């Protein structure tokens with residue numbers, strides 16, 4: 001049973017639109033995330049080690065969203081709404097609470113385009129609404145004619161191996177099911193692709209694993225892939241760097257020294273590593289003919 005909180009705002013305007021996620025606005029229906037990924041960037045003392053314990057539902061979210069969308073629509077301030085940037089819109093108890101679904105109904109009512117980012121198969125429940133949004137939403141003026149879709153559905157993967165995912169994303173839907181869900185979404189005609197991040201050094205960013213990921217995504221009809229390496233923060237007990245290093249020590253002890261070398265004094269991988277990764281990702285985008293952007 002999640003906690004219940006009241007919030008002052010639910011529709012957040014971003015400072016600038018990210019070229020991958022195209023976020024003009026973000027909505028997070030929940031505070032915290034029960035998927036509990038070890039590498040999650042929202043980790044830290046606020047949510048604790050087991051993030052589902054601090055999970056909270058935003059009780060006044062629908063009332064606020066109705067008001068905020070009304071005001072934005074009245075001023076013609078249409079923009080792509082990303083669900084979600086700091087949680088998953090399809091956490092397990094969404095099937096009971098239906099908060100994301102009710103938010104999509106409001107997004108449809110006010111004709112805003114939407115970009116769903118998820119690790120869950122529950123998104124198929126809302127295909128009817130997502131299709132209606134795709135048909136009826138109004139794009140921001142600068143994207144009209146450039147972007148041909150008003151609903152985007154992106155699935156996040158750090159690996160396509162269920163066993164690896166069970167270590168690093170213990171609460172999320174297994175990647176094999178995510179892949180099938182993406183295939184089903186693509187079959188409906190909705191525009192879908194992959195956020196391929198964060199890749200795990202020497203585990204899911206090897207040449208063989210990257211090739212397998214691209215091959216899998218291509219076969220599941222992904223239309224784009226955003227490939228990126230990992231960033232790890234903090235030395236506290238609930239921080240992502242601490243938790244990932246602990247998992248490496250337990251499950252991949254032969255890699256521990258290499259991880260310490262990479263992350264002892266850093267949050268990001270070194271430039272030489274990122275450059276090699278970007279070159280490999282670019283090669284695979286060409287090989288499998290999948291662009292690394294939506295447009």
Ligand code: SF4
Nearest residue numbers: 033035036037040087
């Ligand atoms: S699904 Fe996303 S928000 Fe949730 S724990 Fe994983 S990385 Fe964090």
